[in-house]
Amino acid sequence: MEPDKRLDARGAACPGPTVMVAEELKEMEPGQILEVLVDSEGIANDIKDLAEGEGHEVLEVEETDEGVRILIKVGGGSEGEEPSPEAVPITPEKVMIAQSNGVANPERAYATFLISEAALAMDFDVVIFGFMDGVTVLVEKEVRKVKHPQFPPLIEKAEEVLSNDNVEAYACELSVQARGITSEDLLEGVEIAGASKFLRLVTDPGVEVVWL
Template identity: 35%
Template sequence: MAKTVSALGIKAPNASILADNVVKHLDDPAETVVFLLSPGAEEGMEAVAGKHGYTLEITSAENHTEARMTPAGNIMEEIDVSGDFCPGPVITVGTILATLPVGERLKVTSASADSIADIAAAVESSGSKVVKQGADGEKHYLIAEKAEKQEGTQAVVSRDRVLIAQSNGIGNAERAYATFLFAKAAQSMGKEVTIFLLMDGVSMARQGNAAVVKHPAFDRLDHLMDEVIRGGATVYACEMSAKFRGIGEADLVDGVRLAGAATYIQLLSDPANAVVNF
């Protein structure tokens, strides 16, 4: 976990004197330290980092400068997602970031610039940040830094809940897979997922139906559904649509429950829900 120290308003060389004292008295000598500095106060930081065996990275933000000191022996985790199918890279990166301590970084590389751009959007949406993005030869990369998720009213603004409405069912395999692949991507970004199956969408809720659907690049649909449900998604089947198709509560896949129109409309009306339709 990285330690953040604010030295805003302290000019050089006093900022570097403060940094020297902080690093000298760290409880954990393997800890990364990030100093928030006023612009221009980074003078002398390189000498402090070298004195204590740290590497120094200086980055400029809108109103301040960050001086990041990392013990020279610390190695940033790296992953190459070249060749992975969407939304696989987003899910992989989200899963790794979730395990990292706040302040730690992950370097992601890919042969696809579009994939890196998609991952960057997911990282920012999850509350973490992209500190660097670019190209190295034929590979594209970004460096993501795990940040603490902000709670409170910001959850409504950033729409940390996703409602996926599915009305096609197993008759349209592409839309059926998209429902649960998008759900996995949202879960990997730290979002709360609700899936509402209505009309033909309830066909996926009947035990055994999804087992006959298999995309050549992904696991069987029923396995994907189970993974999403075990990941914490709430899955509803429209009661009226289910009755039209002779589907009762005993016929439902484990983890799916019947719900009425009021539940669906309440979900649609909640401004915290970003709504996706398939």
């Protein structure tokens, strides 16, 4: 089957390939075929989940000499067309990143914003809530210290995510008080919130919580 578009996502760090595919699918017409090439089966499975969750049909996933090849048929076809049993659209909900580790764990600090980026690409709204040591991922001077050779500086990723209109970010009031943090220390767009806000979010059935 000849694809309408090809996307080479090899070499991109997670969640880069998923974000790239999500953006590409938004630009394509119903019924068109997208061919994606990625480095590993794990990334391919992530893309498969994304595509099917957004109402597209995954036609093929196969390992080749060049990497793992995925064929995706864009959903939303002509009236009367039978949808794939697996291609059932989901209703976008809200994802909450509950961050309790902070910049002392760079991998989890990056994950706060990389997972947020992936969620936004999947049309979820995002809430980031930093509590305990996790508030440090929302403190500008602390975030500026974190760098990793595989990723952009953390401050760049944080500012990019927090500037999105579909992102809310909160720092736990108790945690900032305990650490002498003020609102002026926080990244732009971050608000200070108390336990009631946190509890309303984690008990809301429309919010999926990711604990970091």
